[in-house]
Amino acid sequence: MAKKGSVLVVDDEEVMRDVLETLLSAEGYRVDLAKTGEEGVEAYAHRPYDVVLLDVSMPGMGGLRALEEILKLDADAVVVMITAYATFDTAIAAWERGAFGCIRKPFQNEQITQTVAAGVRRRRKEEERQALRRAMSREVDRGAIIGRSEAMQAIFRLVDQVAPARSTVLIMGESGTGKELIAKAIHEQSPRASKPFVIVNSLNIPSELLESELFGHTKGAFTGAITAKKGLFEVADGGTIFLDEIGDLPFETQAKLLRVIQEREFTPLGDTTPRRVDVRIIAATNIDLREAVRQGHFREDLYYRLAVVPIELPPLRDRREDILPLAQHFIRKFNAENGRHVSDQLSPEVLALLENYSWPGNVRELENVIERAVVIAPGQELTVECLPQEIRDPQRALQRAPISNAAAALDVGRGINFYDEVRRFEMDLIRRALEQTGGHQSRAARLLGMNATTLNSKIKAYNLQYRP
Numbered sequence: 009m010a011k012k013g014s015v016l017v018v019d020d021e022e023v024m025r026d027v028l029e030t031l032l033s034a035e036g037y038r039v040d041l042a043k044t045g046e047e048g049v050e051a052y053a054h055r056p057y058d059v060v061l062l063d064v065s066m067p068g069m070g071g072l073r074a075l076e077e078i079l080k081l082d083a084d085a086v087v088v089m090i091t092a093y094a095t096f097d098t099a100i101a102a103w104e105r106g107a108f109g110c111i112r113k114p115f116q117n118e119q120i121t122q123t124v125a126a127g128v129r130r131r132r133k134e135e136e137r138q139a140l141r142r143a144m145s146r147e148v149d150r151g152a153i154i155g156r157s158e159a160m161q162a163i164f165r166l167v168d169q170v171a172p173a174r175s176t177v178l179i180m181g182e183s184g185t186g187k188e189l190i191a192k193a194i195h196e197q198s199p200r201a202s203k204p205f206v207i208v209n210s211l212n213i214p215s216e217l218l219e220s221e222l223f224g225h226t227k228g229a230f231t232g233a234i235t236a237k238k239g240l241f242e243v244a245d246g247g248t249i250f251l252d253e254i255g256d257l258p259f260e261t262q263a264k265l266l267r268v269i270q271e272r273e274f275t276p277l278g279d280t281t282p283r284r285v286d287v288r289i290i291a292a293t294n295i296d297l298r299e300a301v302r303q304g305h306f307r308e309d310l311y312y313r314l315a316v317v318p319i320e321l322p323p324l325r326d327r328r329e330d331i332l333p334l335a336q337h338f339i340r341k342f343n344a345e346n347g348r349h350v351s352d353q354l355s356p357e358v359l360a361l362l363e364n365y366s367w368p369g370n371v372r373e374l375e376n377v378i379e380r381a382v383v384i385a386p387g388q389e390l391t392v393e394c395l396p397q398e399i400r401d402p403q404r405a406l407q408r409a410p411i412s413n414a415a416a417a418l419d420v421g422r423g424i425n426f427y428d429e430v431r432r433f434e435m436d437l438i439r440r441a442l443e444q445t446g447g448h449q450s451r452a453a454r455l456l457g458m459n460a461t462t463l464n465s466k467i468k469a470y471n472l473q474y475r476p
């Protein structure tokens with residue numbers, strides 16, 4: 009059974025130690041004993057106790073000195089002095105110095121048990137206050153990562169654990185779930201925080217240039233290399249490199265990355281001498297890398313090297329408790345950015361719509377929806393009308409798809425141009441994916457389950473332009 013709390017009894021008299029131990033153990037406390045003030049202080053230094061029962065008059069280091077020493081170790085220590093009538097003045101002095109309580113000998117058993125129980129309560133309250141303070145300061149430090157759900161709380165604990173080490177971290181999760189935010193938090197909580205945090209998105213860099221971007225090149229290493237250039241691994245030296253969309257890394261580059269992880273060194277293009285770097289690698293992916301390994305697109309050895317600490321960010325629809333605090337956080341953010349005063353107290357109707365929606369674009373989509381709502385809110389309240397159609401009425405939004413217009417035309421016997429309809433359908437889907445991702449083509453490509461190059465050529469062919 010879990011103990012009620014821990015008590016350290018410091019008394020030079022064996023009988024007193026016995027009495028107190030028997031009494032408090034029977035009450036369900038874990039009790040440790042010390043025969044002298046010195047022993048008591050040492051025991052406390054070794055591990056703090058919820059309550060210390062400290063005899064005032066002991067040979068050697070007296071109770072008063074021991075009290076001072078314990079409070080030096082832990083300003084919140086709960087110390088109860090036990091004193092004979094004759095030394096009551098000393099007990100008053102102890103109380104003034106910060107003792108929690110004072111019990112006169114001879115005592116009633118209840119006096120002991122009640123005071124110890126009160127001491128443990130005080131200790132718990134103090135612990136809670138500190139945990140809250142830590143959580144709040146962490147929220148600020150982390151650039152406000154919101155997460156009330158148990159899944160996110162577990163991720164925060166993992167982040168706290170892995171941040172101080174250099175181990176490689178692999179963050180997995182759908183687009184918009186907060187992978188970059190978590191990577192940044194790990195960097196910021198690490199001893200590398202004052203060094204660079206370099207973001208590399210392999211999809212945004214043409215594959216011919218990727219290697220020279222990562223590892224640098226010498227002057228004349230290839231046509232166009234007019235000057236020597238430092239690679240991003242060198243720029244990140246001492247800090248952290250965040251390799252986003254790692255699943256899109258070309259196969260040949262994967263081998264080079266493996267070498268950096270294993271040997272901590274790389275060779276710039278056109279160079280022969282390897283460079284050593286001290287870089288922590290955090291990789292992220294929204295594709296199933298294990299599947300990519302099975303299909304032969306991703307090196308298995310690299311996968312295992314990256315997934316030393318895997319962190320899996322759940323989609324927003326699987327942690328609906330986070331929707332309200334996230335929405336409130338974004339309302340405050342966009343109020344501040346737009347000089348608005350929209351209330352962060354959501355009406356039950358708005359909250360229900362937000363909580364019932366499936367959020368395919370995850371937190372990023374919620375952020376976009378709230379930004380728009382804050383800007384268009386007519387007064388100080390965010391109303392249902394401020395939300396986009398697909399959230400207000402998911403069923404109707406589906407029917408709005410052009411395909412059903414075409415089908416309707418067929419139903420009433422009117423003809424359609426099949427190819428035009430298909431094109432219109434494609435354009436609509438692409439437009440929506442671009443809206444969802446703030447115009448980010450590689451993310452839109454993933455939302456559509458389409459290769460980024462194909463998407464790019466369609467955007468050009470249809471002359472689609474994203475305007476926020």
Ligand SMILES: Nc1ncnc2c1ncn2[C@@H]1O[C@H](COP(=O)(O)OP(=O)(O)OP(=O)(O)O)[C@@H](O)[C@H]1O
Binds near residue numbers: 152185337371
């Ligand atoms: N828990 C959270 N608290 C506050 N903001 C969040 C949270 N999660 C994500 N966001 C915000 O949502 C947006 C998307 O997050 P982020 O870019 O980290 O996602 P991602 O998973 O890296 O996306 P992608 O895979 O598309 O690159 C950012 O603006 C980020 O600040």
